[in-house]
Amino acid sequence: MSVLLGSWHYEGRPVDLARAKELGAPTRRYAADADSYLVSGSLCFGYQLLSTHDRDWSSREPYTDAHGNVAAFAGRLDNHHELAGLLGLRSAATPDVRLVLEAYRRWGEESFTQLIGDWSLALWCAEHGKLFLARDHAGTQSLFYRTRSGSVVWSTYLETFLADGASPELDREYAARYLACVPTKSLTPYAGIWEVPPGAYVRFDHGATRIMGHWTPVTEDRIRYRTDGEYEQHFFHLFRQAVERRTANGATIVAELSGGMDSSAIVCMDDYAKRERFGPDAPLLDTLSYFDDGEPNWNEKPFFTAVEEARGKRGIHIATSYRRRDFSVPDRAYPLPGIDGSAAAWERALEEHFRSHEKRVVISGFGGDELLGGPSNPVPALADALVERRFGRLREGLVQCSIAERITVWQMLYEAVHSAYGHPWSKGPDRATLPPWLRISGSIPARTTSGWMGEAAGKLPSTRDSVAMWHSVMETLPHRLPGLLTRREYRYPILDRDLVEFLLRVPSDQLRRPGERRSLMRRALGSLIPIAVMQRTRKAFLQRGPIRLLDENRGVISSLFDSSALGDLGLIDASYLRKMVQHDGIVSLAQHRKPLMRAIHLELWLRARLTPETRALREPHESVYLEQSSVSA
Amino acid sequence: MRMRLIVRCWLSLLWTDIRLRVQEYPAVRSFLLRRRTSDRTPIQNPAMLSEAMDLASIFYLRRLSPLHRALCHTLLLRDHGWPAELVVGLQLLPAESYAWVEVDGVPVHERAGALDTFQVIDRCCSIGRRERSV
Numbered sequence: 147m148s149v150l151l152g153s154w155h156y157e158g159r160p161v162d163l164a165r166a167k168e169l170g171a172p173t174r175r176y177a178a179d180a181d182s183y184l185v186s187g188s189l190c191f192g193y194q195l196l197s198t199h200d201r202d203w204s205s206r207e208p209y210t211d212a213h214g215n216v217a218a219f220a221g222r223l224d225n226h227h228e229l230a231g232l233l234g235l236r237s238a239a240t241p242d243v244r245l246v247l248e249a250y251r252r253w254g255e256e257s258f259t260q261l262i263g264d265w266s267l268a269l270w271c272a273e274h275g276k277l278f279l280a281r282d283h284a285g286t287q288s289l290f291y292r293t294r295s296g297s298v299v300w301s302t303y304l305e306t307f308l309a310d311g312a313s314p315e316l317d318r319e320y321a322a323r324y325l326a327c328v329p330t331k332s333l334t335p336y337a338g339i340w341e342v343p344p345g346a347y348v349r350f351d352h353g354a355t356r357i358m359g360h361w362t363p364v365t366e367d368r369i370r371y372r373t374d375g376e377y378e379q380h381f382f383h384l385f386r387q388a389v390e391r392r393t394a395n396g397a398t399i400v401a402e403l404s405g406g407m408d409s410s411a412i413v414c415m416d417d418y419a420k421r422e423r424f425g426p427d428a429p430l431l432d433t434l435s436y437f438d439d440g441e442p443n444w445n446e447k448p449f450f451t452a453v454e455e456a457r458g459k460r461g462i463h464i465a466t467s468y469r470r471r472d473f474s475v476p477d478r479a480y481p482l483p484g485i486d487g488s489a490a491a492w493e494r495a496l497e498e499h500f501r502s503h504e505k506r507v508v509i510s511g512f513g514g515d516e517l518l519g520g521p522s523n524p525v526p527a528l529a530d531a532l533v534e535r536r537f538g539r540l541r542e543g544l545v546q547c548s549i550a551e552r553i554t555v556w557q558m559l560y561e562a563v564h565s566a567y568g569h570p571w572s573k574g575p576d577r578a579t580l581p582p583w584l585r586i587s588g589s590i591p592a593r594t595t596s597g598w599m600g601e602a603a604g605k606l607p608s609t610r611d612s613v614a615m616w617h618s619v620m621e622t623l624p625h626r627l628p629g630l631l632t633r634r635e636y637r638y639p640i641l642d643r644d645l646v647e648f649l650l651r652v653p654s655d656q657l658r659r660p661g662e663r664r665s666l667m668r669r670a671l672g673s674l675i676p677i678a679v680m681q682r683t684r685k686a687f688l689q690r691g692p693i694r695l696l697d698e699n700r701g702v703i704s705s706l707f708d709s710s711a712l713g714d715l716g717l718i719d720a721s722y723l724r725k726m727v728q729h730d731g732i733v734s735l736a737q738h739r740k741p742l743m744r745a746i747h748l749e750l751w752l753r754a755r756l757t758p759e760t761r762a763l764r765e766p767h768e769s770v771y772l773e774q775s776s777v778s779a
Numbered sequence: 780m781r782m783r784l785i786v787r788c789w790l791s792l793l794w795t796d797i798r799l800r801v802q803e804y805p806a807v808r809s810f811l812l813r814r815r816t817s818d819r820t821p822i823q824n825p826a827m828l829s830e831a832m833d834l835a836s837i838f839y840l841r842r843l844s845p846l847h848r849a850l851c852h853t854l855l856l857r858d859h860g861w862p863a864e865l866v867v868g869l870q871l872l873p874a875e876s877y878a879w880v881e882v883d884g885v886p887v888h889e890r891a892g893a894l895d896t897f898q899v900i901d902r903c904c905s906i907g908r909r910e911r912s913v
Contacts, residue, residue, distance in 0.1 A: 548837035552836070552843070552848075553842050554837050554839055554840075554842055557842060682892075733874050
């Protein structure tokens with residue numbers, strides 16, 4: 147993923163090139179193909195290229211037009227043909243960044259809605275003296291910003307903000323949300339540093355900052371076809387398009403193949419498209435599969451090998467285990483919590499695979515469970531019937547869903563009424579499920595009605611459910627959990643905007659049917675996916691490993707909280723937590739597994755950050771990616 | 780016929796509920812071991828009985844525990860001539876228990892794969908007309 151960075155002193159203080167390069171130094175290693183800076187008065191735009199597709203136009207970014215507007219664009223614009231046509235330009239000869247600027251000149255702030263693909267951008271409007279930072283609908287590329295002392299600084303990675311020796315304060319709301327396992331939204335662990343929300347742009351007008359949406363998952367339009375076959379054809383076309391957009395020429399790509407429906411469908415669809423286009427000898431995607439023979443509930447090997455046999459190509463297999471984690475403090479500071487000291491060794495081993503196969507991009511099947519009709523939640527559809535007074539459908543649905551879920555119709559009806567007329571999606575933590583050692587009262591607002599959630603208030607329960615589901619997908623995308631040493635570009639075919647807009651609009655009984663999850667996907671792609679995967683009855687999941695890890699490391703965890711940074715901050719009762727870890731049974735550990743892991747990770751992160759000798763973010767880093775090829779300034 | 784079967788299932792659920800409330804599992808288990816499979820000709824399709832159980836259970840007074848459902852289902856199948864066994868399984872991590880019904884070693888009315896993670900810890904065999912299980 148290429149890196150955007152820059153700063154704007156809106157009070158007029160000039161920027162010099164040396165300062166601009168200083169800003170770019172910490173992220174140079176992540177995008178080492180080229181870097182370039184544009185400095186003009188109080189404005190500085192930086193761009194560090196990691197070429198990952200054939201429309202990367204390195205020498206032209208940051209791009210300035212004849213009117214003095216400046217833009218830097220990271221990512222991929224999938225509708226460049228259509229956009230160039232609308233703007234009267236030739237797609238093949240026009241870099242994406244120029245299309246972005248031309249679109250802005252034509253449509254103003256509405257132009258961000260027109261951009262389809264995986265992208266993030268920074269854009270300076272010279273005429274109005276405004277700066278815009280924007281991300282695509284799904285937030286597939288990160289982009290952070292900070293406003294302080296009359297200036298705005300932005301960057302793809304948080305390292306930029308930590309490079310000048312500053313040690314920003316911990317954001318208490320972020321910490322509370324992280325510990326309580328509720329969405330952290332656009333917060334970062336650092337007070338005053340924010341992430342541009344997915345599907346939104348931030349407008350800086352001198353001292354005023356405003357966040358505006360350019361895309362929303364909130365929709366009550368429904369696609370209605372006469373036959374199942376029409377839904378299947380439409381889905382097939384969009385799914386193929388989503389995969390082809392992300393596997394086109396220009397970068398060496400590896401696809402994660404877990405053996406589940408989503409990753410298998412992506413790989414098989416790519417094979418199908420390539421063979422149709424280039425013949426039976428077409429070069430196929432390389433795949434990467436993880437397995438753990440010690441985890442009885444995560445036996446993925448038979449399924450990903452079935453896919454490999456069907457496509458006639460063996461992938462990279464990596465043995466992994468949750469129990470490799472050791473809860474040690476990493477030897478360097480890192481921007482986000484979520485790892486421990488064992489991460490570096492694991493990343494180095496993984497990096498060897500990537501380097502030896504010259505891979506730069508990972509294709510992930512993320513989002514399939516939520517968007518394609520995975521585990522069912524029938525309540526919103528019943529609540530819709532209640533709100534719309536379709537009592538025949540409600541009666542029928544109550545009986546069918548109660549049987550499928552094995553609960554009584556009375557309980558199902560209560561859930562539907564609650565979903566229809568209650569406040570079913572308060573994003574505050576559920577106090578009853580919080581572990582007793584958390585001390586976060588008052589740190590998290592009880593209800594959130596801003597952004598998409600606010601937009602969806604008053605809509606049908608199924609619409610609100612879709613929006614909440616979309617939020618949960620955004621929170622858990624793997625690129626949001628960077629490691630200690632490396633940053634990778636992830637592409638998510640299932641989050642393709644055209645596909646997502648289709649899936650949010652089709653009737654829910656197309657996506658899942660009683661006894662058949664992912665119904666539409668199975669019907670549309672059944673001929674491509676091996677039978678072993680199609681007949682798979684349940685998705686594998688890690689259960690035993692995490693609990694055994696906690697059980698076997700009670701002493702280590704307990705000593706970690708002997709002098710707890712989280713305890714000092716008043717976010718946890720460290721002595722209570724220690725007692726629980728030392729004396730509680732395995733059932734209690736399992737019950738609070740997730741918040742306990744979160745507490746451990748945040749404690750490790752704070753320690754790595756607070757220990758002076760481990761503040762390695764400012765020190766020379768080991769080179770973990772490609773050699774630097776060129777530098778332009 | 781169908782309605783009569785559903786009502787019978789509902790009453791059977793009530794009866795087994797009371798039994799499970801007043802007796803511990805060992806007592807229920809010994810009762811089940813003593814309960815023979817009926818000698819009458821089995822109903823053609825035990826799925827009919829399962830469907831009736833489904834409908835009775837969704838209109839029951841409260842949500843059924845797996846043991847409650849399996850116990851009632853086992854008794855009804857035996858009453859209708861099928862040598863049903865009540866099986867209790869345990870999953871270690873995370874700890875979870877479950878109970879289901881088997882006829883001739885085949886789970887009855889369970890989703891495929893739903894029992895994969897459970898290890899059988901008890902099996903209440905059917906003694907009666909068709910066969911004697913171990």
